Amino acid sequence: MRLLSGSLTLSSVLALALAGCASSVPTDESLAAPGDEDAVVESRGYTYFAIASDQRKCAFPVCGGWFLEQLNRSTTTCHNGTLAAQCYTPVLDWSNANLSVDQQVTMLNACAQPLSEGVYAIVRGQFARHNTTTPRPDLGRFVITEAWVAEADMPSSGTFVRLHDNGLRCFAPPCPSLTETTLNLSTSVDISGIDWTPSAMTDAQIEECTGDLITPDGLLVAGARYTFTENGTPATGRTVTVAYQRLLP
Secondary structure (H helix, E strand, O other): OOOEOOOEOHHHHHHHHHHHOOOOOOOOOOOEOOOOHHHOOOOOOOEEEEEEEOOOOOOOOOOOOEEEEEOOEOOEEOOOOOEEOOEEEOOEEOOOOOOOHHHHHHHHHHOOOOHHHOOOEEEEEEEEOOOOOOOOHHHOEEEEEEEEEEOOOOOOOOEEEEEEEOOOOOOOOOOOOEEEEEOOOOOEEEEOEEEOHHHOOOHHHHHHHHHHOOOOOOEEEEEOEEEEEEOOEEEEEEEOOEEEEEOOO
């Protein structure tokens, strides 16, 4: 057989190519500790939050707004700079989201359940200290830049990540053709598979979400990393308990 590159046979080249397509097997999904602001990827404030309607029974604007909780972090910085597990806002500012009224209603319907029952809606944005639309401007507002809703009605569990197709193609599986980035953290890992089983999604829903992987926004999911072996090669995958699709302007 003719040698390639001086000393590598064609079979050796193929073997190296396949080895290069095998993913590492990282399983540590440690989340940021309270106050670890260096771990936040986006500029200050512009991060991802779980959102749910306030179910308390008292007068607006002290009640009747929304609770927000920064994803993958144990505390959230509220509009007045205090740290809490969840932060309250009486006002959602849609001016930067460019969404229709129908789309806003879709998101608001998705967040009608309390966060204790799971995350059904995700928003990206920031708290603002004041608002001029309620009798209590000191309660602030939340400015939304993106809105995402759950594709299926299942309780969320696990770490929240963004998945997108990184364009890598291999001769044989496993192939780390997906990159996952942990929301609000600096962790990014290439993975080789998705297990949709925990989400109980239909084939049509899975097909629709799979299509989102090649879009600029990708797909947000909650789930956990798992390891598997294919063709004798260890690889990393991601389980999906809930998948979230962005409401596009």
